[in-house]
Amino acid sequence: MIKSVLVANRGEIACRVFRTCRELGIATVAVFSDADAGALHVREADTAVRLPGATPAETYLRGDLLVAAALASGADAVHPGYGFLSENADFARAVAGAGLTWIGPPPDAIEAMASKTRAKELMGLPPLNLADVTERDLPLLIKASAGGGGRGMRVVRQLADLEAQLTAARAEALGAFGDGDVFVEPYVEGGRHVEVQILADAHGTVWVLGTRDCSLQRRHQKVIEEAPAPGLRPEMVDELYALAVRAVKATDYRGAGTVEFLVAGAKAHFLEMNTRLQVEHPVTEAVFGLDLVALQLRVAEGDALPPSPPAPRGHAIEARLYAEDPANGWAPQTGTIHQLAFDGARLDAGYADGDTIGVHYDPMIAKVVVHGATRAEAARKLAHALERARVHGPATNRDLLVRSLRHPDFTDGPDHLDSDSASAYQGPQGPRLDTGFYDRNLADVTAPLPGAAHAALAAALADAASRAGRFGGGWRNVPSQPQVKRYGEHEVRYRLARQGLEADGHPGVRLDCATPDRVRLEVGGLIREFGVSRYGDGVVYVDTASGCHALTAHPRFTDPSDLVAPGSLLAPMPGVVARVADGVEEGCRVHAGQPLLWLEAMKMEHRISAPASGTLTALHAAPGRQVEVGALLAVVASEAEEA
Secondary structure, X not given: OOOEEEEOOOHHHHHHHHHHHHHHOOEEXXXXXXXXXXXXXXXXXXXXXXXXXXXXXXXXXXXXXXXXXXXXHOOOEEEOOOOOOOOOHHHHHHHHXXXXXXXXXXXXXXXXXHOHHHHHHHOOOOOOOHHHOOHHHOOEEEEEOOOOOOOOOEEEOOHHHHHHHHHHHHHHHHHHHOOOXXXXXXXXXXXXXXXXXXXXXXXXXXXXXXXXXXXXXXXXXXXXXXXXXXXXXXHHHHHHHHHHHHHHHHHOOOEEEEEEEEEEOOEEEEEEEEOOOOOOHHHHHHHHOOOHHHHHHHHHOOOOOOOOOOOOOOEEEEEEEEOEEHHHOOEEOOEEOOEEEOOOOEXXXXXXXXXXXXXXXXXXXXXXXXXXXXXXXXHHHHHHHHHHOEEEOOOOOHHHHHHHHHOHHHHOOOOOOOOOOOOOOEEOOEEOOOOOHHHHHHHHHOOOOOOHHHHHHHHHHHHHHHHHOOEEOOOOOOOOOOEEEEEXXXXXXXXXXXXXXXXXXXXXXXEEEEEOOEEEEEEOOEEEEEEEEEOOOOEEEEEEOOEEEEEEEOOOOOOHHHOOOXXXXXXXXXEEEEEEOOOOXXXXXXXXXXXXXXXXXXXXXXXXXXOOOEEEEEEOOOOOOEEOOOOEEEEEEEHHHHO
């Protein structure tokens, strides 16, 4: 009987496992790097152990320190979570060798599936031989043999690019997983990412817990997941189930695991088996009414599963809330989360109000999950929960998620298709629900949120109320000049006169009421509410029924030293300069969009490109240099400036 569990992980998954442990009366132990000393998972655990490490990213990869922490804390079991050492057979053996219970599959099963190349061979699907690759094999996908999450992955469309992309993929894989081995396989255009959840015990029982669709991805990392995968032919589902059970039987598997496929037309391509709990496991829990972590614990204790799982019901969708700017190359963001509040949804979060998102780890803030009787109902509920949430802090992908859930390419598909229908939604241009969703629709789902001008007006009126006290439509001001406030690109000029609100550019807008944190305006005969929040960082958050506007308040007078020279390239995030492009040096000519250098942050490389064609007049970046957000990296004098 397990009495105390150490989670060899951090953030959201550690908090998730702790929640189940508390419900089962099991004590919890957290581990943390110096960067995570004040993290939510540390605060929620009964006991916490600091892990020394050369860098924050390496800390959670020290299996010897994790085992020592478990023994020192009195834990008798270890849950690996996902990422880090969760699929490391040597770590699983070390845990068992120390007399601790490993909450996961047997080490031999992990080892059999740890390398994607070995896993494919085990399934009878060997990868391409690099020496035999020709133009006919294009496009190609380079993947890291170890690990996942899109790291070490590259798409190659021209054979001439293969060697350079292999070098970059190997470097990224080595940095992320300590293993630089990669392989290539055909890149399937327009495929769907479909996976099967399995759970097996030590007594021969195997549960197949339905399918999930995880096709909406950016940088090969999942953004929106749902269960069951919609629109699959019954015979396709049967085939996926059979292949998943084959993987279980081939490895004498025990515990939770996921078998992943790329489905294109009527064909399923095996991708890999993840020998751990998946990030998206909550959608399966919602559909089957199960707690997969609790079942992992039962299996680890040697209990037998019932002969069959509960029957599935309804549909569940999960959205991953990331601190990132999708319209700016998905650049990760850092900073303080002032408020994080959702209604009408399950929230699995690794952060709470007041926590800071740093540069050392993945920028996922939380997973937001809803369940509905149908797919359409679940999508509607999740979009509404995201839209009405209070997410104040660094920029996030929240608006992108809302628009994705309402986009025709996502919504225009039935909950189920009969055996005569295609295995992917079909539209005028072919499949709609596929991994190319954001390639096609990024501009649509990242367009600026409408209503920013009204939000800026509400922010200005709330600011006035904070200085003058509560006022309504009858409050008047009689100076000769209007009040002026500037928020980003929006200049607000208004006057509160005897006849009410007079605001330039807002004809017919009437002020109903204003307090320091709430403004009510009548716009076109409709009353609209604006929630206004400030946290002392110069950003005003205005929550509306259609989302939140983060407005930067400009001071009335600007210090000349704060002005940025045209063509300046500033670090979009804290990080380390990974490398500078070959031939890039001060005085060289560059063209618009040309990669100049790469920053490494949040376990990913981020390209910094020339904003315009011209001359590189300054280069302040050097490999290995640590930079803070806003640091000057380079300056490009455009051709227009040179003329």
